[in-house]
Structure formats: structure tokens, C-alpha cells
Amino acid sequence: MEKMKRAERMVAITQVLMLKPNVLTPLALFAEQFRTAKSTISEDLMAVKGSLQLSGHGHLETIPGAAGGVRYIPEISREEATAVLNSLAERLNDKERILAGGFIYMTDLLFNPSILRPLGLIFAGAFRQKKPDVVVTIETKGIPLALVTAEALGVPMVVIRSGNKVTEGSSVSINYVSGSSRRIQTMSLSRRALEARQRVLIIDDFMKAGGTALGIKSLMEEFQADVVGIGILVEAQITSEPKLVEGYLSLLQLKELNPDSGKTTVVPVFL
Amino acid sequence: MEKMKRAERMVAITQVLMLKPNVLTPLALFAEQFRTAKSTISEDLMAVKGSLQLSGHGHLETIPGAAGGVRYIPEISREEATAVLNSLAERLNDKERILAGGFIYMTDLLFNPSILRPLGLIFAGAFRQKKPDVVVTIETKGIPLALVTAEALGVPMVVIRSGNKVTEGSSVSINYVSGSSRRIQTMSLSRRALEARQRVLIIDDFMKAGGTALGIKSLMEEFQADVVGIGILVEAQITSEPKLVEGYLSLLQLKELNPDSGKTTVVPVFL
Known part of the structure; x- marks a missing residue:
């Protein structure tokens, strides 16, 4: 796969997280999938989180630490x-x-x-x-x-x-x-x-x-x-x-x- | 709502479409929601479509014309x-x-x-x-x-x-x-x-x-x-x-x- 741009990664991350609501995905998994640094994924996630925050349809929850990751919590406004x-x-x-x-x-x-x-x-x-x-x-x-x-x-x-x-x-x-x-x-x-x-x-x-x-x-x-x-x-x-x-x-x-x-x-x- | 940047809109569009799989959403609805031109939304959608294309988890289908719009078709690879x-x-x-x-x-x-x-x-x-x-x-x-x-x-x-x-x-x-x-x-x-x-x-x-x-x-x-x-x-x-x-x-x-x-x-x- 060709290396993705930030906006493309943000869409792909949103899709993956929404497909498995409530499931914790380690950042390392995204880093591997998109062949980029964990720090880059971390920035992508911050941007996705900010974008979802206002929708009322669901938000991202990030758990820090070695056993941590990110998950999509579905919601309704x-x-x-x-x-x-x-x-x-x-x-x-x-x-x-x-x-x-x-x-x-x-x-x-x-x-x-x-x-x-x-x-x-x-x-x-x-x-x-x-x-x-x-x-x-x-x-x-x-x-x-x-x-x-x-x-x-x-x-x-x-x-x-x-x-x-x-x-x-x-x-x-x-x-x-x-x-x-x-x-x-x-x-x-x-x-x-x-x-x-x-x-x-x-x-x-x-x-x-x-x-x-x-x-x-x-x-x-x-x-x-x-x-x-x-x-x-x-x-x-x-x-x-x-x-x-x-x-x-x-x-x-x-x-x-x-x-x-x-x-x-x-x-x-x-x- | 503050006007969103393209990447943010792309994430929000992905979320809205994934929440209602198979449902046709008119472009005008996004244009209104994000207070931007339909041509801009059209470009956003092209970018979202491209980003989802490779995932195998689902793709966007666009129907042209007045009764047209865009919908998310869920898939599994x-x-x-x-x-x-x-x-x-x-x-x-x-x-x-x-x-x-x-x-x-x-x-x-x-x-x-x-x-x-x-x-x-x-x-x-x-x-x-x-x-x-x-x-x-x-x-x-x-x-x-x-x-x-x-x-x-x-x-x-x-x-x-x-x-x-x-x-x-x-x-x-x-x-x-x-x-x-x-x-x-x-x-x-x-x-x-x-x-x-x-x-x-x-x-x-x-x-x-x-x-x-x-x-x-x-x-x-x-x-x-x-x-x-x-x-x-x-x-x-x-x-x-x-x-x-x-x-x-x-x-x-x-x-x-x-x-x-x-x-x-x-x-x-x-x-």
C-alpha cells in the first residue's frame, strides 16, 4: 500500500474504530498498518477525536500506557x-x-x-x-x-x-x-x-x-x-x-x- | 459550529455515512451541515472514497443527479x-x-x-x-x-x-x-x-x-x-x-x- 496522507489515515482510522465499537485498538497496530511512527498516529488520533467531539454520534476514548489504545464509544445526541x-x-x-x-x-x-x-x-x-x-x-x-x-x-x-x-x-x-x-x-x-x-x-x-x-x-x-x-x-x-x-x-x-x-x-x- | 477543515470534514462525513449504512444522503445535506459549497463536499467525498477504497471494509457509492447522493456500503474483505x-x-x-x-x-x-x-x-x-x-x-x-x-x-x-x-x-x-x-x-x-x-x-x-x-x-x-x-x-x-x-x-x-x-x-x- 502506498503511504497515506494524514487526512486519508484519519478516515481509515475512523472506519476501523467504528467497525469495532468499544474495542480497544493499540496504537502500535495502526502504526504498523499505515507504516508510520506511533507519534504520527497519536497526532492523527487527536485530530480524529477533535473532529468527532462535536458530532454527538460517538467519541474516541484513549487509554494511556503499555496496555492502552483507543476505542470508539458510540453515542446518540x-x-x-x-x-x-x-x-x-x-x-x-x-x-x-x-x-x-x-x-x-x-x-x-x-x-x-x-x-x-x-x-x-x-x-x-x-x-x-x-x-x-x-x-x-x-x-x-x-x-x-x-x-x-x-x-x-x-x-x-x-x-x-x-x-x-x-x-x-x-x-x-x-x-x-x-x-x-x-x-x-x-x-x-x-x-x-x-x-x-x-x-x-x-x-x-x-x-x-x-x-x-x-x-x-x-x-x-x-x-x-x-x-x-x-x-x-x-x-x-x-x-x-x-x-x-x-x-x-x-x-x-x-x-x-x-x-x-x-x-x-x-x-x-x-x- | 466553527468552520471545519477538510480533514475534519472527511472524518465527520465518514462517521455520518457509516452510521447509516446503505442509506443515500444528499450532498446538499452535508453542504448545509458544514456550511460549505456542494463542490467542496464533492471533493471531500472523492477523498473519503479514495481512502476507503483500499480497506476492504466498505466503500462509498455515489449516485449522480437531483435525486442522488452518497451511501456507505459495508463490506468484509x-x-x-x-x-x-x-x-x-x-x-x-x-x-x-x-x-x-x-x-x-x-x-x-x-x-x-x-x-x-x-x-x-x-x-x-x-x-x-x-x-x-x-x-x-x-x-x-x-x-x-x-x-x-x-x-x-x-x-x-x-x-x-x-x-x-x-x-x-x-x-x-x-x-x-x-x-x-x-x-x-x-x-x-x-x-x-x-x-x-x-x-x-x-x-x-x-x-x-x-x-x-x-x-x-x-x-x-x-x-x-x-x-x-x-x-x-x-x-x-x-x-x-x-x-x-x-x-x-x-x-x-x-x-x-x-x-x-x-x-x-x-x-x-x-x-
Whole structure:
């Protein structure tokens, strides 16, 4: 490869760091790749850092020392987060989305990467300082949301199975009462899915009474895990009945859902 | 914002484009954001394009004209793809991963964003020219793989539910025979999940006899969808029995799995 100019190196460095968010890259690796001195790379990085600083989309973090390096921390600005949640609330308020049983059709949004990505960044921004080791969710619809949050935080994801279908060696199952259906259900997690004493962030797409979240918390106790946060995309706040769990963060609140009039009211609560 | 220098703008442009892969951004938008002439942005983009060209991690595509703009197409180089698949095969060959019934424990890998991301790029690279409108998978373990593939292609994902639990308006269900268990099972998809005549890419984590893939193909026919490709992460090739579907692409082949000796042989087949 021909030797690059500073501006070209800065672009290439930005690309490499953004491709592996949260991963520490040693300066020596760039120096070798671009066949230039570490001091030159250091200056390149200062310039990249300055350029990214104002964007609100993510910044560079430099760790000094022999084991140090640089990493890209993805972020979302407050303005963009607000715009994303407002737009999502508006889409959810479309009366075509009303389903039987007090639910809203959200699947198309929950499975769309371009909608998920900023939501993951919002959750990651809210919980990064809690230093979770892993993001935990329960199948099925919350999986993509949990995945983008895990990626934005740079940690793996663990998916609890509903029912007893784990075929992955020994597993732990618990029964829980789904607050909305009042039925007893089972959730299971393979023993090998989660090490003991992990710091866990629970992410789910919807909370009605909070029975599922409470069930996940109980299951996490079986793994001696420390639940450091609960993030919910849409929380139903139609009745004044208190939730079965406390201290969660919801991004949107469903205030009203009237199948007869076709009126849904979802509002952003975060920020 | 103070007026930026060229190198700074180049970094900022790279970041904005990488944050929205496959999305066309008009040059006017950059010109406004950086308070500079479109001709200047045009020169910036040429320089960014040149700098990214050699990396193999993705390139810029410029569309001329009034409705034109520029977009970032994410890619993975052949070298990196080979390294990723070799490393994954090696991890899968660990005898601790052998599960009862001729399966390998893959869940930790399938739910890890840093492992998934390059796999999504490999599938996207293999199927981009087929121009899929949507990536389809069946719950549960293939969901993250389908999501990263969909994001790399810039299209949404659709998840087929196993069993009959779709509560999202009218749905289409089919019965299929899972080739490995020889049992009749059901899969369902909400009518509103997929428009008619979409070009569909099927992605799944594992194929044994191909019964599930055949089932998905039948279900897709009900939606008048055009299946333009099938991508499988691990294909079991232990017996010489032909698969129930043809024309799929698998990235890894499981050649041998012996619970007694603890020997597993997974090899990369792609590239």
C-alpha cells in the first residue's frame, strides 16, 4: 500500500474504530498498518477525536500506557434521541396498529435495523455507567432490541427461552405469573449461558403489569446475577395499578388504547 | 459550529455515512451541515472514497443527479471473512460444545454482537446482487444472525413464529416435517408482516435435513414471495442423505460429531 496522507489515515482510522465499537485498538497496530511512527498516529488520533467531539454520534476514548489504545464509544445526541422517540410514538399512534387484548402491533418496527440502532444507543447511553457485563432478554420480540443495546455497550446478549425447550445441557427454569394474562408460565435458561455474579441489564420491548420482568429478576437470582438495570421500550400506563417491579427505565408510555374509537396515545418519557 | 477543515470534514462525513449504512444522503445535506459549497463536499467525498477504497471494509457509492447522493456500503474483505470463519470453526470444534442429539452448543456465539457482525457482512456480500427486499428467519436462535444480515443489506427483517402463537391479526400457518426430528410442526407468520411479491432472503443458523428451510419456502409461497437465496451458518454434512432444499449457501459444514470420542469437525466451506 502506498503511504497515506494524514487526512486519508484519519478516515481509515475512523472506519476501523467504528467497525469495532468499544474495542480497544493499540496504537502500535495502526502504526504498523499505515507504516508510520506511533507519534504520527497519536497526532492523527487527536485530530480524529477533535473532529468527532462535536458530532454527538460517538467519541474516541484513549487509554494511556503499555496496555492502552483507543476505542470508539458510540453515542446518540439528546436531540436525535428525542427526534427518534417522537417519531416512533407518532408511528405507534396509528390506529391501524391496535390489536386485540390491549396491544399495539410493533413487530415491523422492532425488527427494523434502522429503527433499532438508535434505540440501542439510547439504552446504552442510559445504562453505560452501570457497567453491565451482559444484556439479558426473553424471546422473541425483544431479541433485536437487546442485541443492538448489547452491541452499543460492547457486551454479549443472553436470551431466556419461554417454556421449557432448552436443549442445551442442564438449565434453570422458574414459573412466573404473567401479570397481564394472570397465567402461570415457565421461563428457562441454560446453565452455561450465564456465569455467576454477572452484572445484568434486562431489556424488553413491552411491559404491562411487570410480571415477566419480575420473573426474569427471579431467574437472575438463581444465577447469582446482579441486575443493574431494566430498560423497556413501551410501558403500558393505562391503569394506575402499580407495576410488579420498580426502578426500570421506559422510553415510551402507552397512556391510552381504545379499540372502539381507534385512539392510541403513546408518549416519550425519557429525556 | 466553527468552520471545519477538510480533514475534519472527511472524518465527520465518514462517521455520518457509516452510521447509516446503505442509506443515500444528499450532498446538499452535508453542504448545509458544514456550511460549505456542494463542490467542496464533492471533493471531500472523492477523498473519503479514495481512502476507503483500499480497506476492504466498505466503500462509498455515489449516485449522480437531483435525486442522488452518497451511501456507505459495508463490506468484509475475503481475508477477514476467511479468518472469521476459520476462527469460528475452531471454536465450534471444542469438545465441550457437543450436545445430545447431534447438535453443537452455539448459542453464546450466535448471540454475541462482535461475532455476528462479520457473519452478517459475509451473507450480505454473498446475496447483495440478488437484491432482496427483506431477510426472513424463524425464531429463535437465527434472529440475531438475520438481523445483522438485514442491516448489512439495508433491508428489514421478518421473523416467522414457531407454533401458532401469532396474536397479530390474521396469520398464515403451515405444517412441516422437521427433517431431523421427523415430527410435524407448525410455523406461522402474520399477514401484515410481509407484503406480496417481495424478494426474500432466508437466513438460519443451522440446517440438518433441511425440513425447516423447506417449510419456510412453502410459507413464502403463501405470501407470493420470491425466495432469492438461502443462507445457513452451519450445515450438518454427517450423512450423505440429500437435503430437502437445494441452492443454499452454508458458511460452515459439520462433517463429524462423535459424542463418545468428543471429536467434532467443522470446516469453512465458503470462499
